[in-house]
Amino acid sequence: MYERIFHAGEITWYGVQVSKYADYPDIMGYQRREQTMCMNHINIVVNNMKENEDFFALFGYIRNREMTVSGKWLETMTLLTGAEADYLSLSHPDSPVRIELLKYITPPSPASRCDTAMNLLGFRHLALDVPSMEEMRKKVEDAGYSFTSETQVNTYGRETSYCIGPEGIIVELLCDA
Numbered sequence: 001m002y003e004r005i006f007h008a009g010e011i012t013w014y015g016v017q018v019s020k021y022a023d024y025p026d027i028m029g030y031q032r033r034e035q036t037m038c039m040n041h042i043n044i045v046v047n048n049m050k051e052n053e054d055f056f057a058l059f060g061y062i063r064n065r066e067m068t069v070s071g072k073w074l075e076t077m078t079l080l081t082g083a084e085a086d087y088l089s090l091s092h093p094d095s096p097v098r099i100e101l102l103k104y105i106t107p108p109s110p111a112s113r114c115d116t117a118m119n120l121l122g123f124r125h126l127a128l129d130v131p132s133m134e135e136m137r138k139k140v141e142d143a144g145y146s147f148t149s150e151t152q153v154n155t156y157g158r159e160t161s162y163c164i165g166p167e168g169i170i171v172e173l174l175c176d177a
Contacts, residue, residue: 125170
């Protein structure tokens with residue numbers, strides 16, 4: 001695995017500087033960054049907040065911040081009149097990218113299609129590096145979740161598995177073989 005280097009005041013990810021921290025927190029309490037390009041978070045709309053929080057805890061994600069969000073800004077961004085949602089931010093000690101779970105109170109989300117076909121257009125999965133594929137598969141299966149197949153070795157020589165989580169969320173696990 002490549003070395004992840006974290007310096008005080010900046011993040012270097014696989015040898016490439018992706019962010020420099022400024023000295024002040026933003027309104028959410030996260031360190032603000034200079035205007036550099038980096039992934040900030042992944043938002044997943046869910047119906048069952050607790051089940052999804054527990055699922056991502058299997059991979060080491062922990063509760064970071066919880067609140068209800070609403071207001072003109074949310075209505076304008078989502079094009080949903082009267083938008084109000086429960087918000088839960090999950091963070092991982094080894095990643096600068098947060099997972100944000102959102103459960104709409106109003107208007108309620110339509111029934112999920114829970115279609116796990118891998119060739120659907122649009123966002124299909126998120127991928128997580130894990131230290132041991134065997135141990136992680138056992139942990140996930142013991143929690144009642146399934147995989148699409150046995151572990152495979154991809155084009156880059158890494159072990160890979162697709163896990164089907166709550167509400168059809170697909171998580172790819174990757175591990176150095």
